[in-house]
Amino acid sequence: MADTPPATLRLRLDRSALAANWKALDAMSDTASAGAAVKADAYGLGVEHAVPALLEAGAREFFVAHWSEVASVARSVAPGSISVLHGPGSAADAAYARDMGVIPVINSLVQAKTWLESGGGPCHLMADSGINRLGLSLHEVGDPIVASLDIDMLMSHLASADEDSDLNSLQLERFRGVGAQVAHRRRSLANSAGIALGSRFHFDVTRPGLSLYGGVPRGELAGAIRQIAYPQAAVLQRRTIAPGESVGYNATFTAVRETELAVVSLGYADGFLRPRGPGGWFEWQGARLPILGKVSMDMIVVDAGAAPALREGDWLDVPFSLPEISASSGISQYELLTTLGRRFERTAI
Ligand SMILES: *Cc1c(COP(=O)(O)O)cnc(C)c1O
Numbered sequence: 001m002a003d004t005p006p007a008t009l010r011l012r013l014d015r016s017a018l019a020a021n022w023k024a025l026d027a028m029s030d031t032a033s034a035g036a037a038v039k040a041d042a043y044g045l046g047v048e049h050a051v052p053a054l055l056e057a058g059a060r061e062f063f064v065a066h067w068s069e070v071a072s073v074a075r076s077v078a079p080g081s082i083s084v085l086h087g088p089g090s091a092a093d094a095a096y097a098r099d100m101g102v103i104p105v106i107n108s109l110v111q112a113k114t115w116l117e118s119g120g121g122p123c124h125l126m127a128d129s130g131i132n133r134l135g136l137s138l139h140e141v142g143d144p145i146v147a148s149l150d151i152d153m154l155m156s157h158l159a160s161a162d163e164d165s166d167l168n169s170l171q172l173e174r175f176r177g178v179g180a181q182v183a184h185r186r187r188s189l190a191n192s193a194g195i196a197l198g199s200r201f202h203f204d205v206t207r208p209g210l211s212l213y214g215g216v217p218r219g220e221l222a223g224a225i226r227q228i229a230y231p232q233a234a235v236l237q238r239r240t241i242a243p244g245e246s247v248g249y250n251a252t253f254t255a256v257r258e259t260e261l262a263v264v265s266l267g268y269a270d271g272f273l274r275p276r277g278p279g280g281w282f283e284w285q286g287a288r289l290p291i292l293g294k295v296s297m298d299m300i301v302v303d304a305g306a307a308p309a310l311r312e313g314d315w316l317d318v319p320f321s322l323p324e325i326s327a328s329s330g331i332s333q334y335e336l337l338t339t340l341g342r343r344f345e346r347t348a349i
Contacts, residue, residue, distance in 0.1 A: 008234040008265035010315075011344035013049045017226040018212060019057035024224040025208045026058065028195050032202035035061030037191070037209030038073055039085065043337040044271075045213055045229055046346040051076040053348075054212070061205055067093055070102050083124055083153075086134070087111045094118035105155065107134040112145045124153040125182065129174040130167055131159040141178050153205060154184035161193035161201075162217040168197060196220040215333040216323040229337070231318040231344065233266035233282070238304060238312060247301050248293025262289065262304035264316055267297045271339035272318070275329045282316040285309075289316065 026034035036059040037043075042050035051062065051073055062073055065085045073082050079101035087107040088094040094114050097104045098121070105124045106112050115123055125146070128135030135156065136146070156175045160167045175189055187203035192211035194201045196218040210217055214227045239261050247253045247261065264282065266272050277295040281288045282302055289302040289310075304310050319325060322333040329336075 007343065007345035008236070009270060009341075009344045010232050011045070011340060011346045012230040012232065012349045013045055013346060014226070014228045014230065015049060015053040015348045017214075017228040018050060018053045021212050021214070021225055021228065022054055022057040022059055022208075025192065025195055025206065025211055028221075028224065029190070029202050029206040030199045032190075032204050032206050033060065034195075034206045034208055035059060035063060035188075036212055037063045037207055039063060039065040039069060039209070040338050041069075041072075043209060043213045043334070044340040045337065047072050047076075049346060049348045050213075061207075063207055063209075067096055070096075070100055074100060074102070085126075087126070088114045088118070090114065091118060103152065106136075106149060106151075108136060109140055109143055109145055112143075112149055116145070116148060120148075120150060122150050122152045124155055124188075125149060125151045125184070126155045126157070127175065127178045127182075129156040129171040129178070131157050131171075133157070138174060138178065141182050146182060151182065151184045153186045153188050154179055154182055155188045155207075158189065158191060158194045158197075158201075161191060161197060168194075168201075172200060192221070193217040210334060210337075213337055214320075214322050215337070217333070222323070227321055229320055229340075230349070231266075231320055231340070232315045233264045233300075233318055235262045235310060235312050235314050235316065236265050236299070237263040238310070239263070246293070249296060250294060253293040259292075260304045260308075261292070262302050262307075262310055262316075264300045264302060265298065266300050266318065268295050269297045270341035270343055271336070272300065273329075273331060273339065275331055276325065279328065280319075282318055284314065284316050 036054045062082050082102040085105050088104045088111050105126050107126045126135035188205040190201045190206045192208040195206050211225050216222050216225050241255050241259050243257050245255050274295045277291050280291040284307045287306040292301050326333045
């Protein structure tokens, strides 16, 4: 069978910037060491590139959410350094954890029982200190079943670390209280934003995700974090339209003069959602090409007037500074990353 022709979308990942981001977050974690949240395929960027780069930089704790995410990460790192945040919801999950040698995060008394019934062994424990998502409630941590767990890392998760909220110190205080009640070897509280809250929040291990990949959830991180993902899309066609002609679904753009267009191979199916259309642009050799009309599933039309030499097959740069695009589109930095589609060819640079 013939090879698949080259992709018309590519996502270039700057591995050295990713390593630099991990090192910066590790240094900001003071005496704690930074792990790495690599769930959701390293926030959409691709574990096959991200995990080896993070390992090389020095990361030794890798967090995924689903059991289905274990195998791809275990290709690059020792299973004992992989933790599964959703925990063992069934005996099958617990059996898989034992088989693979990965560490489950226990999130409830039921999960504690499931893990112990499968034979027990080292695990992490998530205590809920106020986000009311996963984790044991504060009144449950004294349960005898918790005392029979072999807890490596005692964890909790901050709800509002990206804001100056009273909830941050309240959660910190509650987490300290849990630490006094539950036997453990290490403690871990901070995500990316939590690292910027200062050393009281760092404990033994921090768990950055977003900022590894170029996200800036708090101003303090702005100077330290570099962009790592650079999307590019190919031009499929050039055309010229006359004054009065419109572009795209619902004809939301109408040309007032003869206008040079380029049709670009990128759309909302690739994660370029409609709120990024109005006011947005792509770049080619320093020229800005404004987006015209609505974003379609597989195509976006730009004004190519500033790039007379642009040809079909040429690659346009898609601006992807996460804090900037998030501010202008209203889409969160997390969503900008994790909705990047499967049609991008992911390459390391
Ligand atoms: C996703 C996640 C993280 C990483 O959070 P960021 O805000 O992306 O840094 C850390 N801890 C837990 C429990 C998570 O679910």
